[in-house]
Amino acid sequence: MAAPLAIVLAAGKSTRMKSALPKVVHPLFGRPMVEYVFDAARAAGVERLVVVVGHRADEVQAILAHHKDVEFALQTEQKGTGHAVKMCLPALQTHQGPVLILSGDTPLLKVDSLKKLLAAQGAGAAAVIGTAKTQANEGLGRIVRSPEGEFLRIVEERDATPAEKRIQEINTGCYAFDGQKLASALERLQPTNAQGEYYLTDAPALLKADRELVIAADCFDIEEAMGVNTRVQLAEVAQVIKDRTDRQLMAEGVTIVDPRLVSIDPQAKIAADVVIEPFVVIRGAVEIGPDSHIGPHAVLEGPLILPGGSIVKPFQHLPSR
Template sequence: MSAPLAIVLAAGKGTRMKSELPKVLTPARGRPLVQYVVDALREAGVRQIVAVVGYRSELVEQALAGQSDIAFAQQTEQLGTGHAVMQCRSQLAGWDGPVVVVTGDSPMLRPASVKKLLARFDAPADQRPACVIGTAHREDPTGLGRIVRDASGQFQAIVEQRDATPEQQRVTEVNMSTYVFDAPALLSALDRLTTANAQAEYYVTDGPGILLGQGRRVEALPVLEACESLSVNTPEDLAKVEEEMKRLGMGKSSPPHSGR
């Protein structure tokens, strides 16, 4: 397997945080949310990180300055997660290894989970997936996209809660916004994303379905821990994250970051 690249979605404003800071710079136990994500990716073996920045991008770039393995891509319009990944086309064009796509507001991301997803790309070429989706089982999946499988257990679709049937809403396996794509497959999927949805935005969640429709191998692996779904959208979310961090000894006592 070639060395993995990662795309960190870090362009959002975070209106519900009631702060002028970009959401990914919200401090949790003394460190910005995005720094936890970056450090987890490094520990999982990622050697190049592209942070997609937008709202007050200069602050995010300043916070991550001096980390030699981080490059930046600008998302000047907020047109969805798929649109954010589209801004990384130049970095993806020459890449032939796996590409991890994660959000910058999910500081509970575990290096071990990312490693498990990346391990699928060590498979022989004819068994290597075009995309692996990291999933988890949640006792209360409310608000999260459900993983729909066929009768044989193979991945079929990610269905957002608002679009889910009553039967699908009972599914406890959820999408964790953690993906690993084969780089050429990702570029192919990006070319086929559309805004045919209620928000009129490009969604990276549509990528796996596009690849599946092309006959490509797409897998959903329930290898993530439930705590990894703790992302920060509100002050209440932040309090939950900090409580979990304190329990796990994360944050203030963590070693300082270092770029490679």
């Protein structure tokens, strides 16, 4: 069977960010946020990425053109998530294997969660809906199950009964499909809703009506499903990435004197027994060898390699080289 293909939805505008720059290419630590989605998908085994572009498509394609495993599908009209994925039908027709569907504005996705989603699909499901549990479920699609725990349907909040609104298991918007069965469902999608849109959530329902196995897998935490729609949310996501980076470095033997007062790029590679003083800024692909000391207020910009035992003085600026 072919390696997984990933469809990444990236056609949206930056309306709530009050920006002309397309949302998915807003920078996080100097990289377009959608690249974090690429990283997670690749690490989960994906070898081919199809990015659905729409708003300022030429600009998004130019920014992402250096990714050799990325191809683009153009959505000229915004007619819903199902319509966006339908633009990928030519790619699906040449793919025999699993398909991940991910949102380009969810840079906190974890590799292990995507692997669990793919494993659930690989066990024989035509479609797997990735879910998470949260009490803060307002505005999110709820997962309705039978008393025995079997997946029944996804219900959007505007259509939910009072009892369904209390459900804490929600749809993350991450899916794994059998590629050919997904193509069959996409060809049958109809805009039979008040918005006149094609809903991707109708695809699992169609497959379930075909008596195919459709399951909902609780394999994500709610943090991963955090989409970026505003600059406040962009800052919140950046803080999560920073905290993950700092904790990982300290677990590997790096001393960060005060994590609240440094900014370390997640691309940085820092060896054990390096000491990083407050107010240090490390940008890009910086490598620091063991037993080095980075003094307060220093700025290091990658690509840059510092050998072991390096001493960077306070307020020193080391540009890329």
